[in-house]
Amino acid sequence: MIASDVGDPARYVELMQWYGGEAALLDDRRFDAWLELLDDEVDYRVPARWNRTPDRPDDFATWNVPADLDDDDAHLPLLQLDRAGLADFVGRLRTGTAWAETPPSRTTRVVGPLVIVASSDTGASGDAEVTVRSALLMHRSRVEWEDATLHAARHDTLRRHRGAWRLRRRLVILDSVVLPSHNLSVPL
Amino acid sequence: MNVHQHLVDPLDLVSPDGARVDQRVFCDTDLYERELDTVFRRCWLLLGHESQLPEPGSFVRTSMGEDPVLLTRDRDGRLHAHLNICRHRGTELCRVDRGSATTFECSYHGWIYRNDGRLVGVPGRKTLYYDELDTSDWGLAPVAELDTYKGLIFATFDPDAPPLVDYLGNAAWYLDIILDRRAGGTELLGVQKWRIPTNWKVVSENHCGDEYHVGFAHRSNFAELADPAHSVPMAREIRPEVGHGFGVFLFPEGTRLEHTVGPESPPALRAYLGEIHDEVVERLGPERARMGLVHGCVFPNFGLVPVFNSLRICQPRGVGEVEMWSFALVDRDAPAEVKRVLRATALKTFGPAGSFEQDDGGNWSDVTRMSRSARRHRVPLNLTMGLGHEAAAPGDRGEIGLTASDINQRGFYRRWRDEVTR
Ligand code: FES
Ligand SMILES: [Fe+2]
Numbered sequence: 331m332i333a334s335d336v337g338d339p340a341r342y343v344e345l346m347q348w349y350g351g352e353a354a355l356l357d358d359r360r361f362d363a364w365l366e367l368l369d370d371e372v373d374y375r376v377p378a379r380w381n382r383t384p385d386r387p388d389d390f391a392t393w394n395v396p397a398d399l400d401d402d403d404a405h406l407p408l409l410q411l412d413r414a415g416l417a418d419f420v421g422r423l424r425t426g427t428a429w430a431e432t433p434p435s436r437t438t439r440v441v442g443p444l445v446i447v448a449s450s451d452t453g454a455s456g457d458a459e460v461t462v463r464s465a466l467l468m469h470r471s472r473v474e475w476e477d478a479t480l481h482a483a484r485h486d487t488l489r490r491h492r493g494a495w496r497l498r499r500r501l502v503i504l505d506s507v508v509l510p511s512h513n514l515s516v517p518l
Numbered sequence: 519m520n521v522h523q524h525l526v527d528p529l530d531l532v533s534p535d536g537a538r539v540d541q542r543v544f545c546d547t548d549l550y551e552r553e554l555d556t557v558f559r560r561c562w563l564l565l566g567h568e569s570q571l572p573e574p575g576s577f578v579r580t581s582m583g584e585d586p587v588l589l590t591r592d593r594d595g596r597l598h599a600h601l602n603i604c605r606h607r608g609t610e611l612c613r614v615d616r617g618s619a620t621t622f623e624c625s626y627h628g629w630i631y632r633n634d635g636r637l638v639g640v641p642g643r644k645t646l647y648y649d650e651l652d653t654s655d656w657g658l659a660p661v662a663e664l665d666t667y668k669g670l671i672f673a674t675f676d677p678d679a680p681p682l683v684d685y686l687g688n689a690a691w692y693l694d695i696i697l698d699r700r701a702g703g704t705e706l707l708g709v710q711k712w713r714i715p716t717n718w719k720v721v722s723e724n725h726c727g728d729e730y731h732v733g734f735a736h737r738s739n740f741a742e743l744a745d746p747a748h749s750v751p752m753a754r755e756i757r758p759e760v761g762h763g764f765g766v767f768l769f770p771e772g773t774r775l776e777h778t779v780g781p782e783s784p785p786a787l788r789a790y791l792g793e794i795h796d797e798v799v800e801r802l803g804p805e806r807a808r809m810g811l812v813h814g815c816v817f818p819n820f821g822l823v824p825v826f827n828s829l830r831i832c833q834p835r836g837v838g839e840v841e842m843w844s845f846a847l848v849d850r851d852a853p854a855e856v857k858r859v860l861r862a863t864a865l866k867t868f869g870p871a872g873s874f875e876q877d878d879g880g881n882w883s884d885v886t887r888m889s890r891s892a893r894r895h896r897v898p899l900n901l902t903m904g905l906g907h908e909a910a911a912p913g914d915r916g917e918i919g920l921t922a923s924d925i926n927q928r929g930f931y932r933r934w935r936d937e938v939t940r
Contacts, residue, residue: 378711381613403854406708406709408869408871425737429877430877476715510712512712513714513875514712515876
């Protein structure tokens with residue numbers, strides 16, 4: 331269900347700026363600054379997808395997210411990290427011997443229209459929580475032999491505390507069942 | 519003009535001892551077609567694990583080489599593997615990766631097959647085929663043989679293939695270290711799939727024997743070591759049979775299982791290993807109970823990194839591309855918390871985003887990309903490490919290299935040379 335209005339337009343603009351800024355930090359490989367955007371309890375996942383049919387032919391609710399995600403203990407996501415794991419993930423890239431990113435990939439992330447799926451204000455302090463869906467296109471060029479574009483939907487939860495939005499949860503839902511890239515060495 | 523003048527002879531590409539390999543093995547398209555007809559048609563190939571098909575009706579869509587295969591469990595619990603290709607006009611029968619089904623209906627003209635492969639439904643069989651179609655002739659095309667080894671499901675298209683246990687040979691004794699250490703056996707979690715622009719042999723030779731690259735290619739994982747190339751403990755290489763290979767850590771005699779993992783590993787894991795120690799020693803015997811399997815390959819494309827609980831199939835997709843399928847292998851009877859620890863270890867290290875695996879993909883792609891030059895410039899590659907220093911493995915279970923050695927890669931290419939020319 332799509333909320334018919336974005337709520338406070340100023341907040342919507344604020345979130346657009348946040349998403350644009352986040353993409354720029356990742357493209358510019360300013361990973362320390364990016365880590366600052368994460369809540370201490372961030373839950374970051376990129377599940378694997380699989381080919382399935384809906385439980386009922388007309389039931390695209392079960393066809394769609396999350397039923398066709400390998401997102402339980404019996405399966406393996408492509409990435410499942412907490413804050414420490416994400417810090418390790420991007421920290422490794424700085425060792426000089428993370429050959430997958432030496433030389434670094436060049437990336438461009440395009441984050442599509444934001445849809446505020448839910449929002450709540452949790453007090454007079456200005457603290458708030460929003461659930462945002464967006465589309466992500468990430469083009470990645472590696473040396474000159476791989477140019478891959480990954481397409482995904484992001485389902486995020488952001489929290490605002492002391493005036494700053496931080497990412498509390500991110501589910502990146504790729505279109506591809508087989509990741510069309512030789513690895514996944516940068517965050518989505 | 520001799521039409522064969524461009525065909526390369528595999529006997530010219532790999533020296534008889536396997537120590538010199540011409541890079542054309544990675545890029546020659548005729549040779550690749552020949553591999554599909556020989557290696558991938560005759561060898562026993564890993565299809566999956568019984569835990570992926572828990573009950574009658576379970577199915578998994580998989581492949582053997584480039585051939586699409588539907589793996590099913592019929593109502594009597596028997597496993598079957600058939601080409602996933604409709605016998606009528608040849609479209610893909612099942613496009614769902616896994617699930618449960620009694621029958622499969624083709625999306626083109628509606629032929630229906632039972633999960634044992636039999637054709638059981640043909641629209642218009644009486645009216646359009648005049649009741650003359652003998653459906654027993656038109657079931658799905660089965661593999662020649664299907665067999666399991668301690669949970670793993672293998673099949674071959676070759677009716678003259680040796681039995682699976684003979685094909686595995688001494689490799690089975692080593693595989694037991696991970697497959698048979700507990701009475702309840704194992705289960706497979708997964709799968710992650712991704713595409714690497716590389717020839718499949720580049721991946722398999724790495725799995726079967728490349729201890730050498732660990733300290734360098736994966737150095738970022740050992741950042742705290744001053745001189746990683748020399749500080750990372752090297753496994754010894756074991757060649758149970760020519761073509762198969764494992765890297766093995768040998769812990770001191772009497773080492774308890776909980777001491778084979780670092781003190782930084784989660785307490786739940788160490789407690790679990792402590793609990794199962796006696797069971798493992800009893801089942802495997804003291805000799806194997808102190809062996810840790812590090813990496814391995816069962817010819818041609820079943821790869822293992824048991825030290826991180828990773829099991830993989832490298833599916834060829836053309837001469838210069840593979841689909842990597844990566845799973846985690848865990849003890850079936852381990853508590854849920856321990857399974858999560860084992861799964862997390864596999865995730866952190868292997869798979870497309872794993873801290874080890876990320877760096878392999880680029881190297882493997884490069885090896886294949888560079889090989890195109892070798893079509894003109896015949897510069898052989900070096901697989902000489904430890905040549906002449908092989909020793910017999912204890913108990914006559916193959917041969918060993920006492921430290922990092924190319925013994926297994928030499929075996930891999932010798933086997934490959936035999937398979938594509940026999
Ligand atoms: S191709 Fe399957 S029914 Fe015709
Ligand atoms: Fe590696």
